[in-house]
Amino acid sequence: MERVSRQACFGGWQDVYRFDSKSLAGSATVGVYLPPQAEQRKLPVLYWLSGLTCTEQNFISKAGAQRYAAEHGVILVAPDTSPRGDQVADADRYDLGQGAGFYLNATRQPWAAHYRMYDFVVEELPGWIESHFPASDRRAISGHSMGGHGALVIALRNQSRYRSVSAFAPIVAPTQVPWGELAFSTYLGEDRLSWQDYDATALLTRLGWRHGSILIDQGEADDFLDSQLQPQRLREAAAAVNAPLHLRLQPGYDHSYYFIASFVGEHIAHHAAALQD
Numbered sequence: 001m002e003r004v005s006r007q008a009c010f011g012g013w014q015d016v017y018r019f020d021s022k023s024l025a026g027s028a029t030v031g032v033y034l035p036p037q038a039e040q041r042k043l044p045v046l047y048w049l050s051g052l053t054c055t056e057q058n059f060i061s062k063a064g065a066q067r068y069a070a071e072h073g074v075i076l077v078a079p080d081t082s083p084r085g086d087q088v089a090d091a092d093r094y095d096l097g098q099g100a101g102f103y104l105n106a107t108r109q110p111w112a113a114h115y116r117m118y119d120f121v122v123e124e125l126p127g128w129i130e131s132h133f134p135a136s137d138r139r140a141i142s143g144h145s146m147g148g149h150g151a152l153v154i155a156l157r158n159q160s161r162y163r164s165v166s167a168f169a170p171i172v173a174p175t176q177v178p179w180g181e182l183a184f185s186t187y188l189g190e191d192r193l194s195w196q197d198y199d200a201t202a203l204l205t206r207l208g209w210r211h212g213s214i215l216i217d218q219g220e221a222d223d224f225l226d227s228q229l230q231p232q233r234l235r236e237a238a239a240a241v242n243a244p245l246h247l248r249l250q251p252g253y254d255h256s257y258y259f260i261a262s263f264v265g266e267h268i269a270h271h272a273a274a275l276q277d
Contacts, residue, residue, distance in 0.1 A: 103150025219253030
């Protein structure tokens with residue numbers, strides 16, 4: 001692996017690494033924040049999945065999360081949002097192709113060759129982290145927008161691997177909104193039944209949630225609230241199966257990292273409590 005950059009940050013280190021990924025059939029870029037406690041012992045890990053058009057840089061440079069990770073002794077891991085490179089299929093739009101991996105395993109060509117972000121996040125990335133850093137197998141996951149969709153789906157489908165989940169402005173029902181319908185039909189094909197494995201609302205209805213409360217923050221001034229996000233669908237599903245959901249609608253907040261930075265400390269505290277031995 002290659003360390004691309006390193007900055008001192010709140011007593012620890014904000015690093016960026018690049019390594020060869022089998023899942024993505026190419027290189028992967030990942031931000032890793034090691035708080036000061038990592039010099040003494042293995043620490044739990046919070047995985048962060050970013051949204052459309054983002055790279056690993058958005059979260060590590062805009063959210064201000066390192067301060068809270070240092071307070072609670074949590075490693076932060078923020079991968080890029082898709083495979084990258086000249087050999088990787090792309091599309092001439094922001095919501096498809098590179099930067100828009102949707103955290104699934106594509107089954108249609110040309111996407112299937114590289115777009116296997118689900119396997120990357122669930123299997124390969126934790127294995128890499130736990131092999132190369134002072135990280136325990138106590139894991140939590142969070143994300144924003146497309147990444148919130150990914151965090152919810154991955155946590156619901158792998159409840160033995162993650163102790164907690166949260167999200168900012170997640171796409172909770174991608175099979176029923178334009179962003180998800182475009183991505184799923186392109187990456188997975190027209191069989192809508194196969195889409196259900198990547199829909200948090202459908203998964204919560206089918207699988208429930210056996211850990212503590214799912215924390216979601218949603219800005220009420222978000223331009224995508226009604227057309228793409230529709231958090232009420234997840235609230236209805238949670239009520240139907242008696243799943244613990246804490247959905248907070250935040251007046252005045254939009255879809256930006258100003259919103260994330262305002263509440264990320266509370267999210268890290270939420271995960272830190274769940275990640276204790």
